[in-house]
Amino acid sequence: MKAYRLVLEVPILFKKRMFSINKFSKIKIINASKMKKLRIISVVILGYIISVAMITKNEASVSNIEAPDHPNIIMISVDDLGYSDVGYMNYKAGILTPNIDEIAESGMQFTDAYAVAPVCSPTRASIMTGKYPASLKLTCHIPGNGIENYLEAKNDGTKLKEAYFENHLPLNEITIAEVLKTKGYATGYIGKWHLAGDGAVHTSDGIVNANYHPENQGFDVNIGGCAYGKPESYFSPYSNGTVTDGPQGEYLTNRLGDEAIKFIEQNKAQPFFLSFAPYTVHKPLQAPASDIENNNGNVYFAMIDNLDQNIGKIMDKLDELNLLESTIVIFYSDNGGLFENPPLKGIKGTLNEGGIRVPLLVSWPNNIKVGSTSCTPITSVDFFPTILDLVGVNPNTYNQLEGISFLPLLKGELSISERPIYWHFPHHRNEGLSMGAAIRKGKWKYIYEFEKEEEYLYNLEEDIAEQNNLVVTNPLKAEELSIQLQQWLKEVDAEMPELND
Ligand SMILES: [Ca+2]
Numbered sequence: 001m002k003a004y005r006l007v008l009e010v011p012i013l014f015k016k017r018m019f020s021i022n023k024f025s026k027i028k029i030i031n032a033s034k035m036k037k038l039r040i041i042s043v044v045i046l047g048y049i050i051s052v053a054m055i056t057k058n059e060a061s062v063s064n065i066e067a068p069d070h071p072n073i074i075m076i077s078v079d080d081l082g083y084s085d086v087g088y089m090n091y092k093a094g095i096l097t098p099n100i101d102e103i104a105e106s107g108m109q110f111t112d113a114y115a116v117a118p119v120c121s122p123t124r125a126s127i128m129t130g131k132y133p134a135s136l137k138l139t140c141h142i143p144g145n146g147i148e149n150y151l152e153a154k155n156d157g158t159k160l161k162e163a164y165f166e167n168h169l170p171l172n173e174i175t176i177a178e179v180l181k182t183k184g185y186a187t188g189y190i191g192k193w194h195l196a197g198d199g200a201v202h203t204s205d206g207i208v209n210a211n212y213h214p215e216n217q218g219f220d221v222n223i224g225g226c227a228y229g230k231p232e233s234y235f236s237p238y239s240n241g242t243v244t245d246g247p248q249g250e251y252l253t254n255r256l257g258d259e260a261i262k263f264i265e266q267n268k269a270q271p272f273f274l275s276f277a278p279y280t281v282h283k284p285l286q287a288p289a290s291d292i293e294n295n296n297g298n299v300y301f302a303m304i305d306n307l308d309q310n311i312g313k314i315m316d317k318l319d320e321l322n323l324l325e326s327t328i329v330i331f332y333s334d335n336g337g338l339f340e341n342p343p344l345k346g347i348k349g350t351l352n353e354g355g356i357r358v359p360l361l362v363s364w365p366n367n368i369k370v371g372s373t374s375c376t377p378i379t380s381v382d383f384f385p386t387i388l389d390l391v392g393v394n395p396n397t398y399n400q401l402e403g404i405s406f407l408p409l410l411k412g413e414l415s416i417s418e419r420p421i422y423w424h425f426p427h428h429r430n431e432g433l434s435m436g437a438a439i440r441k442g443k444w445k446y447i448y449e450f451e452k453e454e455e456y457l458y459n460l461e462e463d464i465a466e467q468n469n470l471v472v473t474n475p476l477k478a479e480e481l482s483i484q485l486q487q488w489l490k491e492v493d494a495e496m497p498e499l500n501d
Contacts, residue, residue, distance in 0.1 A: 070184065070271035070391055071364065072327040074260075074314065075383070077127065077275065078307060079120065079192055079230075079282040082337015083344055083357050085304055091342045094301055099312030100361070103331050107363030108372040108410055112460075114379040115335045117425055118348055118355035118434070120229055121194050123334040123380050124277075128175040128195070128217065130384025130401040134424035134494040136173070140165040144199030144229055154428045160435065160451050160497035163426035168212040169195035174400065176384045177218030177273060183391060186267040189214035190259050191277030193225030203227070205241030213242065214275075223259045224252075224279070231279045234286040251288050253280045253303070257310030261317045268321050271391075276314065280307050283338070300339065324365055328390055330383070331361040345466040349429035351438045351447050352466055356423065362410055374409045377440055379421045382406055418442050420481075422488050426450060426497045435497065439485040446481035450497055455482070 084091030088101040088109070115123040119141035122133035133139040140162070143150035147167055155161045169175075177187040195217075197208030206226035207213075214222040224243045232239040236250040246255055260276045280303050287295075287302035295301040311331070318324045336355040338348045346352030360378060362368060381403030385395035389405040408416055423438040428451070436449040443461035448454075457470040457478045471478045489496075 072272050072274075072323060073180075073185075073330070073387060073390070074274045074276060074327060075127070075330045075387075076311065076314075076332065077124070077191075077277040078331075078333045079277070079279055080335060080338050080348055081281050081304070081307075081333035081359065082339065082341040082347075083354065083359060084341050085281070085337050086359050087308075089359070094295070094298065095304055097304060097308040099308045099315060100331060102315070103311070103329055103361045103363045105371050106365060107329070107361060107368045107370070108374055110360040110362075110378055111373060111375045112377040113332070113358055113360030114356050114377065114421065114440070115333070115358050116356075116380045116421075116423060118335050118350055118423075118429075119425075119427075120192075120282075120334050122425075124193070125169050125173075125195055126380045127334075127383050128169060128177070129173045130176070130381050130398070130403055131173070132381055132402050132422060132424070132492060134422070134489065135402060135492045136166065136169070137164065137495055138166045138169065138195075139163065139424055139495065140427045141229060142167050142194060142197065142199060142227070144201060146198045146201040149201065155500055158428055158451060158500050160426075161500045162428060162435075163495040163497045165427075165495065168197050168209065169217065171211065171216055173217075174398065175217045176387055177214070177275070179218075179388065179393070179398070180273045180391070181218050181220075183393065184271060185391075186270055186272040187219045188221040188223075188260075188263040188267070188272065188274045189219040189225045189277070190221070190223045190256050190263065190274065191225065192228065192230075192279045192282075193222075193277070194227070194229045196225075196227040199227050199229055203241075204239055206232075206239070207241040219275070221263060224256060225277075228279075230282045230284065234279070234284065251306070253278050253306050253310055254288075257313050260310075260314050264314070264317050264321065264323070268323060273387075277334075278307060278310070328362065328364040328367075331359065331363075332380075332383075333358040334380075343465050346432045348431065350432035350434055351423055351425060351436055351449075352433050353445075353460070353464065355431070355433075364410070368410050369412050372412065374406075376406070376409055376416060377421055378406050378409075379403065386410075420484055420488070422485065424489060424492075424494050426495065437485055437489060437494075439481050439488070441481060441484070444477060444481060446478060446485065448482065448485065457481070 086100050087095050087097040088104040116126045117123050117133050121142045122139050125136050125138045181187055196212035206228040208227040214225045226242045231252055234252045236246040256278050285299045287299050291302035291306045292299055295305055318327050336348045341354035344354035346354035348355055385401050385403055385405040386407055388395045389407040395405050420439050420441040428435050435451040438447040443459055445458045445460050447456040455471045458466045
């Protein structure tokens with residue numbers, strides 16, 4: 001792209017330690033004179049203007065695609081389901097997901113889909129708002145044990161302190177549900193929300209501040225959505241003030257599946273948007289005995305099996321009500337898997353691919369080509385503009401959106417411009433590479449680790465497992481992406497970690 005070639009023409013200004021963090025939490029560019037800084041900034045701004053112009057041009061052509069009248073939308077956001085934790089990927093023996101595989105066969109699968117964060121809350125906030133966690137100031141999972149306790153533990157003995165983050169999704173943010181309501185959609189939220197305050201430490205029922213629940217963010221119905229990031233128990237009684245207890249021992253995922261079916265039945269005569277966000281497959285690892293038995297004692301696989309059965313229930317209900325052709329089904333996970341994610345490196349909580357690359361399927365019979373695949377990188381800020389596009393609303397109407405519509409990919413009619421996608425995760429984790437920021441553009445991925453001041457550059461087309469750090473052999477590419485990442489962090493006024501004095 002022309003814009004980035006311009007960036008490449010600037011002299012190498014940085015050798016190592018491209019980021020410097022001062023006590024005012026702002027990024028300083030070091031090893032450069034003011035004059036050179038100004039040159040870089042003006043070149044990057046010019047590049048940004050050009051790339052925005054390209055995207056805008058592309059989106060204008062998207063709006064010319066004839067959109068059908070108000071299809072139903074079911075957004076399935078599973079919790080912690082890894083890239084290789086689905087049968088159709090064929091990476092793990094023993095995982096059987098026939099119903100999820102059928103969605104893959106009936107529509108488009110994305111090989112390079114991402115969560116904007118390696119943990120729950122920021123990704124969920126980005127789906128709801130179409131904004132990056134760095135813009136929302138909601139970059140961390142909202143801790144169940146309270147932010148103060150969390151920070152005390154995480155900042156113990158580290159060089160950098162965790163950056164500031166919000167403990168709820170502010171009500172003044174415009175959500176996809178709020179917009180769809182204005183278009184006549186019935187809206188339902190069933191499952192985990194995790195955007196409503198400091199988790200379980202303050203409460204025995206998951207309700208910290210009910211004002212922050214889905215009902216006040218555009219959803220007509222909320223079953224299960226509160227401050228909890230994980231269930232107290234998958235078996236009733238649930239200790240969750242937003243879902244009534246069932247019979248003793250009822251399994252939560254089965255119950256939420258039943259509630260999803262009920263919502264579909266109740267709203268079959270009008271367009272509906274159902275966000276089905278089961279708590280599964282997040283810990284605690286608990287599953288019905290029969291599912292554990294069917295999975296040779298593997299409780300995690302049993303949870304995936306049970307998830308699949310419940311998705312099958314939803315698809316059967318759509319079939320029974322003759323709604324398959326008028327319903328778009330999106331299947332997605334909010335971050336990488338907690339266990340190994342072959343062939344990817346890393347797990348949930350890390351900025352390696354295993355922490356952020358996730359399964360994504362989109363099915364819409366007669367509209368999306370059966371059994372198709374897209375390798376274009378997509379991230380969770382893209383859902384909001386894409387859903388708008390799918391229901392015939394021009395995404396450009398909403399200036400706050402930071403992603404782009406990938407409807408052209410679904411239609412198989414256009415490609416979308418190569419654009420950078422970003423991560424800002426200024427938080428310590430025990431699982432591996434964290435406390436950093438990253439950018440993916442085309443086949444390239446660059447990561448900067450704040451705590452260790454380490455840089456990584458990977459060619460994901462040749463090295464999906466991130467084994468060969470190319471920073472030394474390709475310094476120009478590393479520099480280009482580093483500059484672009486730093487520029488973006490400034491643009492969104494990202495909260496940065498401070499020195500831990
Ligand atoms: Ca999660």
